[in-house]
Amino acid sequence: MDGSISVSNLNVWFDTNHALKDVSLKIGKNEITAIIGPSGCGKSTFIRCLNRMNDIIPKCRVEGTIHIDGEDINNPKIDVVEVRRRIGMVFQKPNPFPKSIHENIAYAPRLHGMVESSNGEGSEPKRRNYTKKEIDDLVEWSLKRAALWGEVKDRMHKSAYELSGGQQQRLCIARALAVKPEIMLFDEPCSALDPIATAKIEDLLVDLKKDYTVIIVTHNMQQAARVADKTAYFYLGELIEYGDTEQIFEKPQKKLTEQYITGRMG
């Protein structure tokens, strides 16, 4: 249970479109990894493989292995629902439920129940229902963790749609944290946000790193340089280069990477 990820020979097709080609990489625990690359190069497709969200898309085919904590999540015998509980995801556009702020966060934990004990590797953890107090505490904890508590604590039962875009995005982060994942995936979480909201989320990412493995897709080079430990550059479905952020930005090994980073392409 540490949140390390090891991907090997990952291929994805949408019908006949070969969207990811033979991607292999290892992501260590408690690191922030930035995924960069031009639009359509497969960044979203890649992170959606990590929590098997591509299953929902009818004509999508995934091949290759993805080990998370040593367990192959593409193994047909694995419980997809359990995989998604261990891996939180925040989407490009804030997508709160049409429910109250409190309900948005309480929704999933209430369905899952509280983990009482995990009986070691492989077996499903034992769960029981949350008490009302426990739910309230969990909601508060998640909102504090997502740096939103102060702004919403007096209107927990108002619609989540009354929040600003940046607040909604932090609500979505809190909602994902409430499930207590080990890994957090962010797909361009700041693309709809202003610099102040973006800065808040970046601070949050760095703070989350202590407890989670974080992967963030971004179009913003400065953002990748600011927050990420490692950076992966994708181009036309291929992983071109992967390494320490500093190295990628200062001494890229590949011509394509250099062209992209210096803005001569895409």
Added chain:
Amino acid sequence: MAVKVKSIARRRAFVENGIRYSFAAISAFSIFVLVLVALFLIINALPAFRMISPGTFFFGTVWDPTSPLNPLYGIVPLFVATLLVTLISALIAIPIGLGCTIYLAELAHPRVRAIMKPAVEVLAGIPSVVLGFFALIVLATWAQDIFDPVNRLNLFVGGVMLSAMMIPIMVSLSEDAINSVPRSLKEASYALGTTRWETISKVILPAAKPGIVAAIMLSIGRAVGETMVVVMACGNAPHLTFNVFSSGLTMTATIANEMGEVAFNSTHYYALFAVGLVLFILTFILNYVADIILNRQEERY
């Protein structure tokens, strides 16, 4: 240059106004027709209340317009028959329609959906007289064997057949409602590690609820107003009954059956218009409520 821009702008304004006015004219025309029908009904129904007291019309429990000595025009038996038929068809059509919708919209394999959706739509296109004929010949016989009804043709048979007309309407309207739930909401729910059923029941259905309720109201409106099936399947005995296995006469069937034989300008003639007016108001309310509910859904996103 400036002159040219101006003339282009003027031409565009002309075209756009033209489009706007023609659409306005079309919608004005449909409102005009509605008002015309309402006026026609009201004008022809009003004399009824001069000849029959509203008390006996609305609360009278006997509909016997052809009695030579004492013709009676009580709408209650007709109203009750309509209510019972609608109730039976709604009880059957709503759960089946809803189940069908959820299956088609969220659970079915795309290939299954590609076959089932057109099939449901074809069902919606079957002429009601064909369904009525089927009810008369086949369904009534089955019902006779199973339920041993008071009359072979009865309200139950009509209601069951009506439900076959309601289901396609229910399915196609409420499927629209479910499909209009943004994909991002479903993904949000799945990404939190919820099961398919949890996502359907806790996210998709609540978000689609106004559209589903509207679909239910509209299909009930369809059942209330449907004529051919009930004329052929319900037996048309104008007595007051709460037994769904005995024959009955609905409001629509009354008008369809009796309008052809009635003397022009007689009390009976006007009474049938009064029944028509009640029916009109009833379906109007159902459609109007459905519309309000639907509009409320659109504002939410």
